[in-house]
Amino acid sequence: MAEFDMTFKLLMFGDGGVGKTSLTQRYVTGVFVDSQRITIGVDFHIKELTLEGKRIKLQVWDFGGEERFRFLLPNYCRGASGGMFLYDITSLTSLSHLVDWMQIVRQNAGLVPILMVGAKADLANLRKVQPQEAIETAKANKLSGFAEVSAKTGENVEKTFETITRLMMKKLAARSATSS
Structure with missing residues (x-):
């Protein structure tokens, strides 16, 4: 049985169709699947990695982005270590829903680190969201x-x-330092 120095729960959230499942699958399996089925509720994936000499177990929680599944999210957010908010660079609407998603995550997971991730970078010729706008x-x-x-x-x-x-x-180390 594998022993880990750290285990993290990572939330993948954003509107339906922005690429959360494709990104998660690509990272976990190394394979891109062009057409994904709709995620109902949440899909759960495990990735083991070594970073800075530490063995890490990453539990990736891939949320269904459809509005009808949103009521499930508060319970799934609890205990999260961090998250990625995904938007589609070809859809300004997907970026505009950030505040709604962040409200759910912050209320239920607290002040965990969250990255904003623009998905579908290969479709730059169809871009609607400029990097500077997303950074701001x-x-x-x-x-x-x-x-x-x-x-x-x-x-x-x-x-x-x-x-x-x-x-x-870094967040875990800071929390450990303040509690000791």
Whole structure:
């Protein structure tokens, strides 16, 4: 049985169809699946990694983005270590729902690190959200950072998950330091 130095619960949230499941699958399995079925409620994935000499178990909770499943989210948010808010770079509407999503997550998970992630970076020719606009939105909403990824090409996928994992490690270390 594998022993881990740390276990983190990572929330993947944002509107339906923005690419949460594709990104999660690409990270966990290394494979891109073009057409995904709708996520009902939440899907759960495990990824084991070593970062900064620590063995880490990442529990990735991929939320269904459809409005009709939103009532399930508060319970799933509890105990989270961090999150990624995903929006589709080709959809301004998906970015505009950040405040709604953040309200649910902050009320139920607290002040955990959250990255704003622009998905579908391979569709830059169809872009509706400029990186600077997303960065400013992330700062205004006190998010921990910003990235753009492509589950299709793999661009920035590993790096983005490593970034949020490092932020969760830093938060855990800070909490441990204040409690000892």
